[in-house]
Amino acid sequence: DQQVKQNSPSLSVQEGRISILNCDYTNSMFDYFLWYKKYPAEGPTFLISISSIKDKNEDGRFTVFLNKSAKHLSLHIVPSQPGDSAVYFCAASAEGSNYQLIWGAGTKLIIKP
């Protein structure tokens, strides 16, 4: 039972354009969501997070949107840069179990020059 789903295994975007990565979840108890970025042969690194009391969080070129009614979140990267090419993981946690993150399978983002 996949509680966090990233339905696109890969995404290709032109440099300078917007990248939109999507994530859906099924557990209504999730109240904290994170995006991690992973380069080959490295561990994931934290990118941005959002709690369920907000619907948007912005950090530089990265913005995460949360739609609780649709149980959907998205990560927008604008403008996309070559260094953004990586695998992006969406993760979620439920109140009272904040350390136990449930992860999506990841989306490989390729930024084309």
Place this chain on the structure above:
Amino acid sequence: GAGVSQSPSNKVTEKGKDVELRCDPISGHTALYWYRQSLGQGLEFLIYFQGNSAPDKSGLPSDRFSAERTGGSVSTLTIQRTQQEDSAVYLCASSLWDEGDEQFFGPGTRLTVL
């Protein structure tokens, strides 16, 4: 400062053998996590250590898996009688308790069971 380190980076073993994977968390981090990532899958939570509390072992897939954390620092994940389905990248992460969920990951150990 130094990040989370893991060793070995790669491990190839024969089915039935035992393996030990090591994790050195960031100094001062009280929380330590083990995950594994199988091909095409998301990270799967295995075990969580927090200070001197009893670890949360709820993610360990079978009793062949065990983990220790000595002195609140270094951790070892042991897999006994390895099976081919144990092949995966095993990731360790650590966090400061009061930093919430920002976990800092090591580079992982790629385990291949032949």
